[in-house]
Amino acid sequence: MPGLMSGLRERLGPAGLVTDPAEMAPHLVDWRGMFRGTALAVLRPSSTEELAAAVRLCAAEGVAIVPQGGNTGLAGGATPLGAAPQVVVSLARMTAIGPPDPIGMVIEAQAGCILHNVKQAAEAAGRLLPISLAAEGSATIGGIVATNAGGVNVLRYGMARDFVLGLEVVLPDGSVVDGMRRLRKDNAGPDWKHLFIGSEGAFGIVTAAVLRLAPLPRRRAVALLAVPDLAAAISLLGLFQDRIGEVLSAFELISAAAMQLVATQCGLIAPVAGGGWFLLVEAASSLEGLTPAVEAALEAAFAAGLVLDGTLAASEQQARALWALREHLTEAEARAGKSLKHDVSLPLQRMGGFLDEMAARLSVLAPAARVNVFGHLGDGNLHVNVLPGETPPERAPAITRMVHDLIAAAGGSISAEHGLGQYRLEDWRRLTPWPERALSLGIKRLLDPDGRMNPGKAIG
Ligand SMILES: Cc1cc2nc3c(=O)[nH]c(=O)nc-3n(C[C@H](O)[C@H](O)[C@H](O)COP(=O)(O)OP(=O)(O)OC[C@H]3O[C@@H](n4cnc5c(N)ncnc54)[C@H](O)[C@@H]3O)c2cc1C
Structure with missing residues (x-):
């Protein structure tokens, strides 16, 4: 697509368009090395205006867009698929952090800001951004918002959604919606920003956020x-x-x-x-x-x-x-080899029964497998990861299916905090009752009628 490439080069400049295979390579594989894809290019816009112009060019050519932040997601959501022509949009050059307002208790940050850096800026003003996870040295504000990240402080403070006061987004047609309001109270119409929080890039691209702060415990x-x-x-x-x-x-x-x-x-x-x-x-x-x-x-x-x-x-x-x-639990598991991750939540009173039943079924399905469980008990969120050992790889889908079926039967969720990505999409389709799925699909059609935003992830 030479016309598209020259248009993108013109709008984004040499630093904003990556086509060199070696430079693109880290953007084409997920953190776990589980998913690999291909893309025409990696776009690295330096502003919302540049990004919007690039999105319009892609829309005109029918090219799909895969937003990417720190690429620490655990569901393959930021990895392009190999099918239709796609570009990866990295927000890595959009890293401005506004001065924190310690009395209004807010901070503004562009989507490419590393979470840790935003937390440091808040702490320098004596305030806390209480979103805490082991990947916070790489995960970005855009990714945190797009996955509605959880982490270790949800018990007290809530998920990322609870900290987003305002958002700026670029829609799939390249229009910009500026909702960077600093208001705690705003009932003027439906609160559309919540559509984008946790939508894993399937509705549009988050370019900046206003985040609520909390007092910093001493x-x-x-x-x-x-x-x-x-x-x-x-x-x-x-x-x-x-x-x-x-x-x-x-x-x-x-x-x-x-x-x-x-x-x-x-x-x-x-x-x-x-x-x-x-x-x-x-x-x-x-x-x-x-x-x-x-x-x-x-x-x-x-x-x-x-x-x-x-x-x-x-x-x-x-x-x-x-x-x-x-903080080393995920890293330790990754070093031990590939695992089947299950990021589930369920009512606390069903947890013991679920774990016992799962262990019993796993011992029949995959006797060589080991279970590695940890999680945020206060939130009813368990990471029930299966280390397959000598289990034949073709048994993996049956293991995940078994775990997710038990979770559905227990009234739980198959994606507590990591998102569906491409990893859990099929099971979401299978286990989500039609009226609920139809609602999500309807919103997707409304916002992204051509299906060009992160296809094959999160919704479909
Ligand atoms: C060691 C480790 C520990 C972790 N612990 C936790 C934990 O405790 N809790 C938790 O919730 N998660 C955890 N995660 C998962 C991950 O860090 C979070 O999902 C995080 O929010 C992803 O941010 P990111 O910038 O890396 O996003 P990416 O991985 O780049 O992208 C994730 C998804 O968001 C979309 N996206 C990214 N940026 C944008 C944007 N600007 N606009 C629209 N869509 C976008 C992508 O398309 C993709 O679907 C952990 C990961 C690791 C590696």
Whole structure:
């Protein structure tokens, strides 16, 4: 398509159009190395206007667009498919961060900003952007919004959606919608920005966001606990909610198998004697008395026989070391080889039954497989990942199908926080009741009638 390429070169300049295969290569494969695709080019616009002009050129030629941020997504959503002509749009050059407003509690950032950098800017003003995940050194604001990212602080603060006050987006026809309002209250018409939050690039391209900030807690208490079983872990969640619920900011579940992988693959050893499960618990506040309140809750937990062993970090350095165990879980699993990831959520009272039934069915379907479970227990979100071992690769779809079927039967979701991407699209089609699917498809047709926004991902 020489006409398109010369038009794009003219609009974007040499730094904005990448066609060299070696430079394009990292954009054509996902973080896990599971999905690979091809693209005509990688576009790197430096402004919303440049991006909008490029989108109009692509629309005129019928070329599909795959938005890409930090490429840390775990569902293959940012990887182009090999089929129809596509370009990848990388937001990597759109990285402006506005000055935080510490009284209005907002910050503005362009879509290509790395999450960590935006958090640092907020912290320099004494405020917190409470979206926290292990990939925050690479994940971008655009990707965070487009996937409605979760992470370890959802229990207290909510998902990315809860922090988006305003959005700027480029629609599939190249028009720009500027909704960069800093308002907490705005009932003037339907709140269209929520269509784009969590839509995985299937409706348009997020170019900038106004994000709500929270007070920055000046103190935190971090504990690692070993518990005998899942029932004890869930009872402990109730106990902590009763006693320190207002300041509870993370309640992370780690199976003994997952902790073992962090030890063998990353050399990080848990400083408590293991039971069946571990919990990483964090409470944070600026008020005096946080640590005594957490200590009292821990004493009650031991007295109730819910905890086998535990440690409360005595310094910020120890707190970081405990968090490092949690933050290396995904990395450790990746180092152990390819896994089948299942990012599910379900009501807490169904969790134990689901895990038992899944283990029983897996032992028949794939006796050589191992299960690696961890997750955000406080949100009912488990990462139920299967390490296939010697299991024949052709059995993978049946394993995922089995897990997702059990989740659907338990009233859960097959995509708690990572999105559908291309990885889960087929099961979303299979398991989503028609009226609900029809609604999503109808919105897609309205916003993207030619189906050129991230085809084959998220909706279809
Ligand atoms: C080690 C590790 C830990 C992780 N932990 C968590 C976790 O705890 N919680 C969690 O929710 N996720 C987690 N993730 C997944 C991932 O980091 C998030 O999904 C993140 O939001 C993706 O951001 P990104 O910029 O890398 O997006 P990408 O991977 O580049 O893209 C993700 C999706 O968003 C779309 N997209 C990207 N940018 C835009 C844009 N500007 N406009 C429109 N669409 C866009 C893409 O097309 C794609 O569909 C983890 C990933 C890793 C590797």
